Each structure stands twice: as C-alpha cells, then as structure tokens.
Amino acid sequence: LYADRVGVEIHAVLADPAPVRNLDMTARASHLGVDAIVASPVAAGLACLSAEERELGVAMVEMGAAVTNVSVFIGGMLAGLVTLNHGGADITDEIASVFGIRRAEAERLKCFHGSAITSPRDHQESLDVGPPGDPSQAERPKITRAQLNSIISQRIDTMVADIGRALKEMGFSNPGKHHVVLTGGGAELKGLADHMQAALGRMVRIGRPTELPGLPDAHSGPAFSTMAGLALYANSNPSDLRLGLQGSDSAIKSTNTGVIARIMQAIRENL
Template sequence: MILSKTKAITRRPFAVLDIGSSKICCMIGEADGAGGVRLLGHGTHASAGIRGGEVSELEALSTVIGKTVQAAERDAGISVTSVTAVAPGGTPFSSICKKSVKLSDAVVRRRDIDRLMARSDNGNIPENYQPMHLQTLQYGLDDVRGIADPRGMRGTNLSVDYTLVCGLRTSLANLSEALALNHLETDRFLHSAYASGLACLSAEERDLGSVIVDMGGGTTSIAIFMEGKLVYVDTIKIGGNRVTTDIARILSTPLADAERLKAIDGSVMPTDITGVAPDSLREVVRLGRSDNITIPALGTTTEVAGQTIERNLLSAIIRPRIEEILELLHGRMERARMEHTAGSRYVLTGGASQLTGLADLFAKQAKKSVGLGRPIGIAGLDEDSSGPGFAASIGALIHVSRIEENDPTDRQTRTLPHGPFERIGAWLRDNL
C-alpha cells in the first residue's frame, strides 16, 4: 500500500517575532486555505537591549518584546502563547550534511523518514551550537539521488542531503529567556536572511540561484538559494546603524540628525559635475560643488545654525562602510566556497537596503545583477508593514504557514525545552 502524500497544514493562527537591532516586529497570521497566508495583526517597536543581533540587556529587551507582542495581539484581536523567533544573530553556522538509514522493509513509509530525520546530528553541529533550521535538499534510495519525496518508493537504504543552520546556544538561550519573561514559548528559530528570501524571491529566482542580502540596523545577513532550496547562510555584525554612527562622529552631529541625513540626503554613489565618483574625502572637498547641506552641530539646538557640508562629503563618509560590508560578505562566501554557488542574482532587502545608490554599488563591486526586493505573498498587508524592513517577518509567516503537522524536519529544530515539565511535555508531543 502506498501512503497518501496529502499535506496536513496547521490552520490555527500563529505568531512570528523578528528581533532586530533597530526594531522588533511581531506579526500574527493564519493559513488562508489556498496555499497562502493572511496577516491578522502586527506590532512594531524600537529595539532596546540588543546590539549586533546579540542580547546586551535582558530586561530592556524583554520589556520591548512584551510591548510589541501586546500591540500585535490588540491588532489581531487574539492572544498568543508562543512565537517563531526570527534572528540574524547567534553567530550562525550553516553546512550541507548527509545521513542515511537502512529501511525496515522494501517500501519507504513515513516512519522511515521520521527515523532518518531523528538520527543524531551531533557530528555536524559545532560545540556550543544548537540547530535553528533544517531544510532537506534531496533524498536518495541506494544509488539513486535527486528524489523529492521517497514515500511509496522501493529500495534498501534511504538517505537525505540537507542544509543545517545552527546558532550559538548561549545567544539563542538568552533570546528564549527574553520571551519566557513575557510568558511566551519559543516554537523555533529562523535565520532572518532565509526568511527574507522566502518573502522577496520568486520561486524561479530561488530555483535558478540567488543571493538575498538582508541589511538591518545592527547586522547584515546573507542567504544563498539554489534549485529552490537554502544552501548557505551567514551574518556579519555591521549594518545601517554603523553608517549612522560614522556620519555622527565625523560630522559631530547628533545621531538622530545623522540618521535623517543618511535616509534623506545620503548616497553611496556620489558624482561630481563630470560624472566621476570621487575616491576620497580629500577629492570630495576639492570639488567645490554648491550642492550643500546644513546640519546642526553636536550640542546645539535646531534653532542654532549648524555646519554646512557638500553632499558628496556625506557620500564619501557612507561609501567606505558599505564597501567594507561587501568585502566581508564576499570573504565569508569565499571561505565557505560558496562564491560560485551564489549564481548571478543578488537581491537586497531589509531596512538599510533603501540607501540611495546601494544596488548600483553592489552591482559594480560584485559584477552581478542586483535588484531591490520587497516582500510579497501575504494578504492583509498595509503600506506601513509591506516595506523591505518587514521582509524577514513576512517570510517567517510564509515558512510557518507551510509547516506540515508533525513535520519531522521541524521537530528536529524545535527549541530545546529548559525545565523538567517542559521536557516532559515535549516528549509527550513527539511520542504520543
């Protein structure tokens, strides 16, 4: 008898929480019954207690999480007891792994896949790390590879190739603790760039090979998709906030004004009257253009006139930091031997991706096709919650809406319970 391949998708409402260094966003959604997901409510709050994707002050982070989740609950008209946590930090590590099992009989059944996925991954997990996300790439039966779903097929040995994403145990435990202080359980962790890829890349882009670059305030995360599957993730602890700090320090202006300068007047591709981009601050000053910006000096009020700078000086402050981010990302991919796997398509998203000229600089430096990604595929989004800064939250909703009931892959990356009663409950859920 061949087992049914009908997927049982969870229909009840679920919540995701994107924990970023600039903002924290909670979204509550539900599967719409037609393969999509509908947004029921959302809440957003400025971050506190987190820096570079890591918890820096637990109480402050817990307070902000509580306010964010409460705002989403009021908007949706329902309460939640658990969330899927989306995080760029935790010093993520990814690898492509393989494991196999001998079949109990000649026909592959669901229990064989469960047994295969339950096999220990200890040899693939670095010390002090724990699994965040696992995605199957392909199954194999004996010498046959490239099988999408082996159920009902015949063979002797069943194997699976999969991408394993792990995070530092201490980092993830502290994020879980911030949630627990608000009486929230952590269902699972997702890497933010993976989630953004689900929201911003079309199925064809993921199939042909694309790189999603999620630029947040405190981190920049990257995920590589190939043949529709996730094959690599990484994070560097530099984001848009570092650019803001550079502007504030060099120009001696308040951080709030530096952020406004970056968003409104900033660009990474400055040009002089000849159309040539300047290469240094000295060259910018020499140009003598009349395209000036007046900014308040540090310690002055808005009524007091500040200094006047040329617009190209601002660009020359911004560009080196963006080039550093590009170099670090490229270096990480080279060390992981993923630079050729990445394909020829880069898609930028995240709150810091809206900087003028960013896509042009990426295209020039990487010699790739570069586009700006906006999240799609969610019903109920308004203009305030549909920008690039919400890509990870929306992608997480898409991921959770597609999880099958008792999915063996999801069970293997479910957040490990801490207390004895939680461990007993987890064992009962998995075995009864």
C-alpha cells in the same frame, strides 16, 4: 546552518546555542508561546525570493542595523550563511563621528539626503548639520551632499568587500550565472543596489516582501521582509531549530500546521 535535502529541514549548528535558548526562555517568561524558531534569512527568503530563484540559485544580502546576513539559496533551500558584524548603524556612526554630530541627526542625514553613489551636482548642494534650534550655535554648520555621500560610500566599500569574500567562501563565484537580492532595512539607502552591483560585478536587485499580498505600502519595503516571511513561515508547517540545538537528527515539527488547524484547535479548546 546546513540544509538536509531529503527532509528539507534546517538545523542549527552553533558553537554557543545559549543566545537562542535565552530568547526562547524570555518569550516564555512573558507568557508568550513559541511555536518555532527560524533563522532570519529563511524567513526573509520566503518573502522576497521567488520559488524559481531559490531553486536555481541566488544570493541574498540582508542588511540590518547591527549585522548583515549573507546567504545562498539553491535547490529550494538555504545552502550557506555567513553573518557579518556590521550594518546600517555603522554608516550612521561613521557620519556622526566625522561631522561631530549626534546619531539622531546623522541618521536623518543618511536617510533623507544620503546616497551610495555620487553625482557632480552633490558638490553644489549644502546640508545643515546639527539639531535645529540649538541655542549653543548661532548658525547651523553646513556640509555638501558630496561630503556626506563620500563618507557613506567609503563605509559601504568596506562592507561590500566583506560581502564579496563571504560569497566566495560559500562558492558563489560565478557572476554571470547567479544574481544577488538585497533586502533588510539597510537596503533602503538610495543607490545601494547600483553601488553593490558595480562592486560585485553581478546583477543586484532590491528584495521586497512580494509573496504576501495585501501589505500596506508603509510595510511593503525591504525593511519588512523578515516580518512578512515569518508570517508565511508560520503558515507552512515549519521546522523548528530548537531540537537541532539539542543535538537531535531531526527538527521539531510544528503541531499547528497552518491557520485553519490553529483555528480548529482554538475552537476545540473552548468547547
């Protein structure tokens, strides 16, 4: 993606725009209207970054299940984006592979007992692996929390190295000047921000959707940043990426500029 400072419009520069068009067509085939298509980091940035951060410069790492988006905001807009083809699911798969357990059980261990940082006490705590009540096993095998966290830390080290290279490619190389905001479902992992801060040598904080008041506690974590940002984006006279995919010089502007306009249009259509 690249940003046009004059129009503050986001355009898609993709070698293969077919996936985006397919998503658009799929939604329409389900009798749903598509008002606009927006890149996930733009939406998440609206929800968990302050206007001052986006203006002065900040990096955002959005860790999902399958991909991790590393983006840079400066001058109030998205200035760079690199997508890495790994995420939280890769950590789950690594746990399942090493301990020979099902993915569901590996996910449970990661979420409830896993951490990106270790402590001496981890060697003293035993964890049951394998599903409870399995008739094929008289007793559930055990591992230590230290073994679990070691696998998690090794996988995260690989991911953080790729994140560091992506930031360097985008010119985000001054540790003392800018910080990193970590969001997405993968940011729920205990100790991840501290681990990443030590590895990258810059301040890292967890980004939650603070810009949308009234969210219940269950939906106010970093996993919901993009969803909250989409709601904010839809109410802000957004730019549409689809015309950029067709090679135009300007993005499609939504004709419904905000909640009030959409309500008024609905009233007129039903008179």
